[in-house]
Amino acid sequence: MPSGVIFAIIxxxxxxxxxxxxxxxxxxxxxxxxxxxTTIGAIGTSLALSIWTFIEVSxxxxxxxxxxxxxxxAIGDTVINIGVTVDALAAxxxxxxxxxxxxxxxxxxxxxxxxxxxxxxxxxxxxxxxxMLGLVLADNLIFLFLFWExxxxxxxxxxxFWFHKPxxxxxxxxxxxxxxxxxxxxxxxxxxxxxxxxxxxxxxLQHLALAGTLGGAVLxxxxxxxxxxxMGKSAQFPLHTWLPDAMEGPTPVSALIHAATMVAAGVYxxxxxxxxxxxxxxxxxxxxxxxGFTAIFAATMGLVxxxxxxxxxxxxxxxxxxxxxxxxxxxxxxxxxxISTEHGLTLGVAxxxxxxxxxxxxxxxxxxxxxxxxxxxxxxxxxxxxxxRKAMPWTYLMFLIASLSLAGIWPLAGFxxxxxxxxxxxxxxxxxxxxxxxxxxxxxxxxxxxxxLTFCGEYRGKAHLHESPLVMLLPMGILTILAVIAGxxxxxxxxxxxxxxxxxxxxxxxxWASLCLAGAGIFLAYxxxxxxxxxAASLRQRFAPIYTLLSRKYWLDELYENLFxxxxxxxxxxxxxxxxxxxxxxxxxxxxxxxxxxGGSLIRRLETGQLQAYGLAIFIGIIAIVAFLLIFS
Amino acid sequence: MSVGLEHFLILSAVLFAIGLYGxxxxxxxxxxxxxxxxxxxxxxxxxxxxxxxxxxxxGQVFVIFIMVVAAAEAAVGLALIIAxxxxxxxxxxxxxxxxxx
Numbered sequence: 001m002p003s004g005v006i007f008a009i010i011x012x013x014x015x016x017x018x019x020x021x022x023x024x025x026x027x028x029x030x031x032x033x034x035x036x037x038t039t040i041g042a043i044g045t046s047l048a049l050s051i052w053t054f055i056e057v058s059x060x061x062x063x064x065x066x067x068x069x070x071x072x073x074a075i076g077d078t079v080i081n082i083g084v085t086v087d088a089l090a091a092x093x094x095x096x097x098x099x100x101x102x103x104x105x106x107x108x109x110x111x112x113x114x115x116x117x118x119x120x121x122x123x124x125x126x127x128x129x130x131x132m133l134g135l136v137l138a139d140n141l142i143f144l145f146l147f148w149e150x151x152x153x154x155x156x157x158x159x160x161f162w163f164h165k166p167x168x169x170x171x172x173x174x175x176x177x178x179x180x181x182x183x184x185x186x187x188x189x190x191x192x193x194x195x196x197x198x199x200x201x202x203x204x205l206q207h208l209a210l211a212g213t214l215g216g217a218v219l220x221x222x223x224x225x226x227x228x229x230x231m232g233k234s235a236q237f238p239l240h241t242w243l244p245d246a247m248e249g250p251t252p253v254s255a256l257i258h259a260a261t262m263v264a265a266g267v268y269x270x271x272x273x274x275x276x277x278x279x280x281x282x283x284x285x286x287x288x289x290x291x292g293f294t295a296i297f298a299a300t301m302g303l304v305x306x307x308x309x310x311x312x313x314x315x316x317x318x319x320x321x322x323x324x325x326x327x328x329x330x331x332x333x334x335x336x337x338x339i340s341t342e343h344g345l346t347l348g349v350a351x352x353x354x355x356x357x358x359x360x361x362x363x364x365x366x367x368x369x370x371x372x373x374x375x376x377x378x379x380x381x382x383x384x385x386x387x388x389r390k391a392m393p394w395t396y397l398m399f400l401i402a403s404l405s406l407a408g409i410w411p412l413a414g415f416x417x418x419x420x421x422x423x424x425x426x427x428x429x430x431x432x433x434x435x436x437x438x439x440x441x442x443x444x445x446x447x448x449x450x451x452x453l454t455f456c457g458e459y460r461g462k463a464h465l466h467e468s469p470l471v472m473l474l475p476m477g478i479l480t481i482l483a484v485i486a487g488x489x490x491x492x493x494x495x496x497x498x499x500x501x502x503x504x505x506x507x508x509x510x511x512w513a514s515l516c517l518a519g520a521g522i523f524l525a526y527x528x529x530x531x532x533x534x535x536a537a538s539l540r541q542r543f544a545p546i547y548t549l550l551s552r553k554y555w556l557d558e559l560y561e562n563l564f565x566x567x568x569x570x571x572x573x574x575x576x577x578x579x580x581x582x583x584x585x586x587x588x589x590x591x592x593x594x595x596x597x598x599g600g601s602l603i604r605r606l607e608t609g610q611l612q613a614y615g616l617a618i619f620i621g622i623i624a625i626v627a628f629l630l631i632f633s
Numbered sequence: 634m635s636v637g638l639e640h641f642l643i644l645s646a647v648l649f650a651i652g653l654y655g656x657x658x659x660x661x662x663x664x665x666x667x668x669x670x671x672x673x674x675x676x677x678x679x680x681x682x683x684x685x686x687x688x689x690x691x692g693q694v695f696v697i698f699i700m701v702v703a704a705a706e707a708a709v710g711l712a713l714i715i716a717x718x719x720x721x722x723x724x725x726x727x728x729x730x731x732x733x734x
Contacts, residue, residue, distance in 0.1 A: 607732075607733055608730065608733050609729075609730035609731060609732045609733025610726075610727060610730055610733075611726050611729060612656070612657050612658075612665075612726055612727075615656055615657050616657050619653065619657065
């Protein structure tokens with residue numbers, strides 16, 4: 001297929017952004033629907049081209065399409081190319097991004113209806129989609145970093161979409177700054193790799209790492225630097241604090257950016273650089289440990305949140321931790337030589353990205369469901385919901401299916417991808433495996449806590465309840481179908497993982513263990529929030545210290561903001577800078593002025609105004625000059 | 634003892650020194666002006682002497698010019714002193730210290 005098609009996938013949404021921003025916004029402001037049509041047209045065409053690409057890639061031997069590079073910049077001997085990688089990983093990511101983005105754009109028409117920033121919204125959404133598609137296709141680190149920052153910018157713009165709300169503006173700033181901490185490490189790693197190898201090309205870096213040319217401490221630090229970028233974007237501990245706050249943005253934005261695509265960019269980056277990571281035991285173990293810890297750590301906070309979107313946000317962090325864990329444990333097996341390098345490299349990517357693939361659909365659906373709920377109730381606080389099942393049967397049904405899929409119930413999509421990760425973890429890292437399987441229980445519990453609080457019981461709010469319009473339900477329906485079948489359509493085999501038969505999966509003890517734990521989680525949620533056999537309030541009292549710890553999010557926000565930001569940064573470092581500026585820099589300037597003034601007031605005493613004193617001075621001066629000339633000439 | 638160039642120059646130097654002393658040490662502005670005239674005269678003597686001994690006549694012509702300029706200068710200087718006297722009722726040079734810090 002022509003390489004122009006691949007570039008068109010990126011450029012169509014980009015043109016959509018340009019047309020909306022520079023033509024529709026200034027000249028057709030009274031017809032906001034034009035921006036929607038343009039966005040849908042561009043992303044729809046990108047989706048069609050992505051499907052074409054996917055088919056072409058699957059027809060190729062080895063699932064790679066060779067694409068020419070174009071020279072972008074030449075600085076001395078350094079040449080930076082624009083090039084794309086079209087392999088199985090990129091093809092799967094293209095499908096995820098375009099499908100979820102298109103569904104979200106349809107949904108947004110209903111959700112954003114009548115909003116003052118309607119045109120701006122679709123302009124940013126187009127720009128985001130273009131950046132995300134560029135990110136998954138880029139074949140060198142500079143080009144990738146460009147789009148990496150592009151999605152970060154769009155995330156900032158869309159979290160702060162309602163910038164007149166102080167919380168939204170603050171959350172946008174927080175997201176930008178926290179991810180920037182990670183991006184700094186990423187940029188340093190890119191420069192370190194370039195300094196050592198002289199190339200930005202990801203394929204070449206992979207070869208160098210596998211051949212052992214690139215190795216030792218340089219490789220370790222470069223991989224950890226790249227991973228720090230991934231930690232920022234994918235909200236891994238300890239840089240996870242921005243994602244729950246990012247829920248201040250419009251809900252479709254949360255579904256697209258902060259659930260399905262952008263936050264998965266970190267996982268994608270680790271998968272894209274997987275041979276580099278897997279060549280270094282320290283780096284890949286870091287990935288696995290951070291991922292496994294984040295999975296359980298975020299899940300515990302999800303247990304107690306009252307805001308439906310925040311529960312989903314912690315769930316997203318937790319699931320992203322799973323993906324990192326999946327990549328990490330297979331990489332550890334490769335690094336320790338337990339499985340062959342060739343097999344392990346495709347297997348690791350397959351395990352991690354398969355979960356990314358299924359998660360994108362059911363988590364986007366959960367967010368769209370939460371948006372649908374808030375569309376009716378006007379709030380995200382679950383204490384003001386309840387009993388919505390009767391008023392919103394379709395939303396309920398689809399939310400339930402997505403929750404079951406997330407909880408990993410057979411035969412929904414989440415089951416297949418989560419089993420893959422658990423099976424790999426069990427073989428390689430037992431401690432991380434136990435963390436992950438406890439997380440399965442927690443995931444089922446918090447999702448069904450949401451369901452029982454939101455859809456069951458009596459309605460506790462005051463709004464007039466109604467089902468959402470068809471334009472919102474239809475994209476949710478398509479995502480529901482994907483949340484059911486995404487695990488069965490063979491994407492994992494396409495990526496290179498062995499896939500189990502429909503019933504064969506149930507013959508494994510591990511599947512039963514995780515199904516039982518998920519069932520236990522659902523049952524516990526039912527006992528507390530559904531049937532109310534156990535009182536939530538008394539449990540909260542009995543475990544008050546733990547409850548406080550979790551609901552205050554381990555005081556990490558306070559730790560970061562009060563300790564690091566206020567004490568260390570503002571009072572400490574900024575205080576030091578302020579002192580240096582006030583006393584040393586200003587002191588030098590003022591000191592020079594003072595010395596000049598004082599010296600002047602001393603020297604001016606010489607100006608006596610006495611005619612004869614001047615005459616004497618002239619005479620002495622002449623004598624001195626003459627004496628000088630006589631002595632030295 | 635024949636009179637040579639040295640004697641003229643010594644006379645010139647002595648006169649110049651007396652004039653300089655008067656300029657620097659005397660308080661009365663009129664006396665200072667007179668001392669300046671003595672210094673000019675000393676220079677004139679040196680110039681005429683050099684002119685005579687080196688047979689270059691332009692030195693003597695210059696002296697005539699200097700005397701003309703000195704006469705004009707004396708007139709302007711005396712006029713200034715009278716103007717100062719009229720405003721300040723003194724010709725003491727130490728009292729003319731308006732141009733100090």
